[in-house]
Every structure is written in C-alpha cells, then in structure tokens.
Amino acid sequence: MIDLHCHLLPDWDDGPDSWEEVDRMIDLAARDGIEAICVTPHYLRLSRHNDNPDILRSKFEEFFERCKKEKRLSFYRGAEVFIHPEVIDYIRREKLSLNGSEYVFIEFPSDQVPEGTKELFYRMMLAGLTPVISHPERNDVFGNRPELLYDLICRGCLAQVTAMSLTGEFGRTVLKRAELFVKNNLVQFLATDAHDSEKRKPILSKAVKALSDLVGQEKAEAMVNDIPQAILNNEVIPDWGSPLKPEKTRKKYLFLKDKNA
Numbered sequence: 001m002i003d004l005h006c007h008l009l010p011d012w013d014d015g016p017d018s019w020e021e022v023d024r025m026i027d028l029a030a031r032d033g034i035e036a037i038c039v040t041p042h043y044l045r046l047s048r049h050n051d052n053p054d055i056l057r058s059k060f061e062e063f064f065e066r067c068k069k070e071k072r073l074s075f076y077r078g079a080e081v082f083i084h085p086e087v088i089d090y091i092r093r094e095k096l097s098l099n100g101s102e103y104v105f106i107e108f109p110s111d112q113v114p115e116g117t118k119e120l121f122y123r124m125m126l127a128g129l130t131p132v133i134s135h136p137e138r139n140d141v142f143g144n145r146p147e148l149l150y151d152l153i154c155r156g157c158l159a160q161v162t163a164m165s166l167t168g169e170f171g172r173t174v175l176k177r178a179e180l181f182v183k184n185n186l187v188q189f190l191a192t193d194a195h196d197s198e199k200r201k202p203i204l205s206k207a208v209k210a211l212s213d214l215v216g217q218e219k220a221e222a223m224v225n226d227i228p229q230a231i232l233n234n235e236v237i238p239d240w241g242s243p244l245k246p247e248k249t250r251k252k253y254l255f256l257k258d259k260n261a
C-alpha cells in the first residue's frame with residue numbers, strides 16, 4: 001500500500017519530535033503493509049520554523065539520508081499546503097507538489113471554505129497544477145454542504161479521505177461524511193495523515209476493510225495502490241467512477257454535531 005499523506009519529518013510541524021518517534025512510525029507503517037510513504041509536512045500552517053524553505057530543504061535531505069537504510073519502505077517528498085492566495089508561487093518556488101508531480105495537497109481551515117476557492121483552483125489548474133483537497137470530511141462546510149465538494153471535483157480537483165475518519169476514530173459525524181463522500185466518488189484515495197505512533201498512527205489496513213464494505217475490495221485496494229501510484233508517477237488517475245451529486249435532502253447529509261469529532 002502507498003500512503004500519500006503522512007507527517008514524518010521530525011521537528012518541523014505537529015508531527016514527530018524525534019528520530020526515535022520517526023523510527024516507531026516507520027515500523028508501524030511497515031508492519032501494516034505500507035510500502036511507500038509520501039512525506040507531507042505542513043506548509044503555511046503549524047511550521048515550527050516559520051516555513052523557512054532552507055530549513056525544510058535541509059530537513060528533507062537529512063530525512064532521505066537517514067532513511068536510505070530502511071529497506072521495507074520507499075519515501076517521496078511532498079507537502080500539505082494551507083490554502084493561500086499566493087499558493088501557486090509557494091508551490092513552484094519551494095517544490096511542494098507530491099513527488100514533483102502536478103498534484104498538490106491543499107488544506108482548508110476546519111470550519112471554512114474560503115471565498116475565492118473556485119477561482120484559486122482554476123488558476124492553479126491553468127498553471128498546470130491539480131489541487132488535492134486534504135480530508136474534506138473533516139471540514140464543516142464540506143460536511144454540511146457536500147455539493148460544494150461535488151462542484152470542485154467536477155472541475156478536476158481530487159480529494160483524499162483520512163483512514164481514521166473511516167474507522168470512526170474522529171467521531172460519528174466525520175465517519176458519516178466520509179462514507180457519503182466515498183459512496184458518491186467525491187474522494188479518490190485513502191491516506192493516513194499520520195502524526196505520531198500513538199494517537200494518529202500510520203495505519204491503513206483497518207480503513208481499507210471499512211472501505212471494502214462500502215465500495216468493494218477491488219476499488220478499496222485501488223484507493224491505496226493504483227490511484228496513489230498514478231499520482232506519484234504524475235499520470236492521470238484510473239477512473240473508478242464519476243462524482244455523484246449528493247441528494248439535497250438535509251436529512252441525508254446534515255448531521256448533529258458530535259462532541260468527539
């Protein structure tokens with residue numbers, strides 16, 4: 001399996017603090033059957049080093065040097081970039097796409113889809129970039145108005161669902177949103193968005209089981225293999241279904257707020 005979204009760079013964001021913790025996370029991932037990880041530190045949010053590109057570059061160099069010895073997994077460079085009007089310049093200047101491809105993770109605030117998102121994504125696409133929305137199921141606006149996500153996906157964006165959302169570990173509200181997005185082909189692949197070895201672990205297998213129940217085993221496997229592989233290769237992703245517009249009955253997708261979400 002391939003995990004395209006994992007905070008594995010030590011002392012950069014809210015991910016691991018030490019190399020020992022990195023080693024524990026790699027060990028968990030390998031034992032879960034993950035064979036490749038795209039390392040995606042936060043950018044424009046939560047950086048401990050004010051997003052300094054020289055520090056980021058040197059941290060990646062150190063990471064790849066140390067991880068040369070790791071034979072169970074291969075590693076790729078990526079980032080999770082917080083939505084920003086100048087995001088295209090940052091992506092180009094600091095090489096923030098996934099493995100140098102046209103695909104780039106864009107993170108939203110948890111309670112907003114900023115005005116101008118559609119125009120920003122259109123500009124990104126004109127610049128040859130494909131926005132990949134990180135875990136839309138954890139965003140309250142997409143959760144309550146899934147037609148906004150449907151619209152963006154129809155325009156050529158992709159979206160990633162987080163493993164712990166599908167296993168219910170972020171609460172029932174997020175689980176229900178994740179299931180809705182999966183069933184309506186509004187998310188194209190699964191990733192861990194892991195941050196540590198305790199609370200947010202790099203584990204995919206449990207969520208793949210949950211996915212299989214929703215979409216069948218073949219598609220569930222594609223969402224952790226063929227689709228992320230195509231992204232790493234900068235290829236068009238295999239077609240596993242066109243986006244479906246969620247029915248506009250409030251009952252269908254407006255969920256009561258879960259205290260644990």
Ligand SMILES: [Fe+2]
Nearest residue numbers: 005080134193
């Ligand atoms: Fe993340």
